[in-house]
Amino acid sequence: MLIIPCPYCGERPELEFSYGGQAHIDRPLAPSDLSDEEWNSYLYVRANPKGRHAERWRHIHGCARFFNAVRDTRTDHILATYKVGEPEPEIPA
Amino acid sequence: MTTGHFRTPSGGRIDRSRPLRFSFDGRSYSGFEGDTVASALLANGVHLVGRSFKYHRPRGIMGAGPDEPNALIGVRRDQGRYTPNLLATQTELYDGLDAVSQNRHPSLEKDRMAVNDRFSRFIPAGFYYKTFMWPRKAWDRLFEPRIRAAAGLGIAPSESDPDSYAQRYAHCDVLVIGAGPAGLTAAMEAAKSGAQIILCDDRAAMGGSLLAANQVTIDGAPAARWLAGMLDSLAGMANVTLLPRTSAFGYYPHNWIGLAQKLTDHLADAAPGQPRERLWQVRAKQVVIAAGAIERPLVFPDNDRPGIMLADAARTYLQQYGVEVGRKVVIVAAHDNGYRTAHELKDAGIDIAAIADIRGDSPVAARARQAGLRVLTNAAIDGTTGKLRVASITLTSGGKRETFACDAVLMAGGFTPSVHLFSQSRGKLMWNEDLQAYLPDQSAEAERSAGACRGHFALDEALADGAEAGRSAAEAAGYPFRPAIIPLACAVAHPVGGGGHIGAAPTSDPSRPKAFVDWQNDVTAADILLAAREGFLSIEHVKRYTTTGMATDQGKLSNINALGIVAEATGRTIPEVGLTTFRAPYTPISFGTLAGRARRDLLDPARITAINDWAIEQGAVFEDVGNWKRAHFFPKNGEDLHASVARECLAVRESVGIFDASTLGKIEIVGPDAAEFMNRFYVNAWTKLGVGKCRYGVLLREDGFVLDDGVVGRLAPDRFHVTTTTSGAARVLGMMEDYLQTEWSDLDVWLTSTTEQWSVIAVQGPKAREVIEPLVQGLDLSPDAFPHMSIADARICGVPMRLMRVSFTGELGFEVNVPSGYGAMVWQAIWERGQAHDMVAYGTETMHVLRAEKGFIIIGQETDGTVTPDDAGLAWAIGKAKPDFVGKRSLARPAMTDPDRKQLVGLLTRDPRIVLEEGAQIVAPAAEDRSIGHVTSAYHSSVLGKSIALAMVRAGRARLGERLEVPMPGGSIAVDVVAPVFFDPKGDRVNV
């Protein structure tokens, strides 16, 4: 079980969170302007990196807020967490 | 009763003043306090303890600890307390212990299945894959039942486990795993800094190898005295928790360690209610792994006879338990521990017939000869004899072959560092050429290894390494401690280092096939060579093909030798072959430990409504819907489901019924942008929905498929009362929050779950208004004032009410929402009023039938995550003028408008008595091999007097009037495709 630092509440066990998939995928403002390929890519195409992954989490059994985390998929180490709307932080290797 | 003829006159850590009786396979024996079942059996001369998994060969005790592959026993306390597959080497003896051997039919001495051994050349590696694939029927009827009967280790207990199991969460600064020399000094050094320490060890007594270190002094004192002092000191420190009998079975991310602590298995009588085991979930700032090392066996022909065991196990039985494993012993060695064992056994008066060293001459060999021991060097091991116990071993040395009579053969192949937990933590291992071992290299977690598990086999090195590790762990946890570490001076009579042999041992008779690598899964060197010949190069593939290392011992003895054989056969080095993954648990743990208190009523919380007690009193039959307990039907006078539902349905259609709809999800959506939020979220248009009006809402996922539905009422321009399906409530609220928090932060809206706040009492049927009208205050219920699809806040029985005029039955209907605390009272009041109208209480089954008669879908029954609104006949609900809503863009994709998609239709069976099976496939008469749809709902309709069904059928709406078929095992059932509304298609009955 991971320990995840909620940017609003602090460190909490993974049990209090739900996972929300890859972060920084904005819903298109005018979906009807998109081609089928573009819409398909928004709907289904996701990164699957071995290493750093910016992803969404929700502190569902806590403050209930969504936030973003950078997790190393090899080690499950959480390298950073940050609030919705903030850019992915630069983390030195 | 047999007494212990193989017990030394004195010595060991057993309490000779406390004899204990026990039985094994019905025969009585005696042992002493401090024995394990294994040591007590050996003291009685019993080596034969099991039959092997595949060949049913007689097997004896090989080890003295968690690495034991053979000595799996069942221990019975009473009818409900039978535990299979316990390691005899780790099962502490208590008075009256009742143990049985496993995997033998009918007895250890005479085993019918031992015939497998003679036909073993017909059951090579990969045998299951090769032999039993054809014919298919033979697999089902012949092979599988026989394999299942023959295979398997132990028998599952037949009754529910009567014991209780505890669980505890713990935090500490430094967790030290293993209380051998390195673990003890690590714990002590870390503890001196003031850090909070947990020290755990899987054995009853802490000390690890020091428990059998008789010819050793530490700091000038005998090892035993030093150990006792160390344990006393640790026990006296307030910041140290000592956990004996506690196995660290799993290392999980972020330094989360699972410990399984045995609390009562060693007691003859446990206090009532005392937990049997405790699961510790430890979150440690730093971890020191001091797991020690495991001796390797040697792979040579017939190396599995009872009496053939690990050298260090024999030494441990002598020194710790005062047990002689034999009277005349041959030692086969590739490592100096063979000599150490020979010296210590000889000093105890045991006859050492020979030491056969597969290596060349060495100073240790010379010293052994000086001590009068016979040493063969550059030895080849050609085989053994003996039926139920080893009787001789044949060795070749210097061109001369010689057979030695013996009653025990001890194997010293070198030590394998126990890197299981380190590897589980995702640390990277590195092959060490000098030590011929994989050692911990790069850590992934906040941990460090110390002592023999990272190659420091010598006692003084292990003690110093542990102290360093403890010191640095405490420092990393925030507890620096500066004074210099004082090295402990050790005197060891027969020091042992690294090295040893990996792979098959030299033999001058390679034709003999039974050289075992994996004792527990019966895998031989020949099996592994066969896998290599057949092209299995990856060690992961060799493992799965031969099953080596896949038994409950996790290959503790076998993995490295298997690697060595693969490496040699394929001309690669061991690091080139690689290593298989180490998995939790390190040793088997019980389901009870993992389940803890989460059993029976505590397994999963039950959600109940305010009407639950009333429904129980009425004799309702319940069903589980998610965590909810819902009344399924209300049988009267011994009715079955069918009779009860038929009666309930007719009563609702003819008069009135009452139904507990409290489990429906309810969300209140409030704020200046509430209508805009609803417009973006649901497919429907909400702007023009008037205050006091309701609308049926449909929710899609972004991929365009129907996710949920429910009636939505508008309470005010900025306030909506949204209902969801029972099981979709949390999912819908979570999705709403997701969009609101992460996509539409421009909207000023608040979402509140009100599912549990409201009791929802559905009153449905032609008499519904007459029943509730006299109870309602402040609201005109007449058809014109409060028409179908209205919502209003008023009062009922003097308490606040939110009334919705809605119908999921097709009848005049109301859903009375009252605060849950009033639910039971209002329900009772309505029920009493309803008696004048023959009101029935109905359950979820009747609700399903009534809605199916009307063609109303149920999410998850008609829909399955691949159904669009149009497929379900709900295209009318879509707000066509809206530029966007969740899922809208997906509906425009070509596949979503394909006219051949499955569409909702009704089916009527030609024979009205036949009720179709839900899930059954549907075919066209001309093309019976191709499914064109499936039945989603099917019931007997009592009001229509025939069976009805809903189905999803390709291009279904274009097939109205067509005859289709539902193929079933007993023959095809003819059906006619009809519109999905079977009853009151114009909907007149709701508008009264």
Ligand SMILES: [Zn+2]
């Ligand atoms: Zn939070």
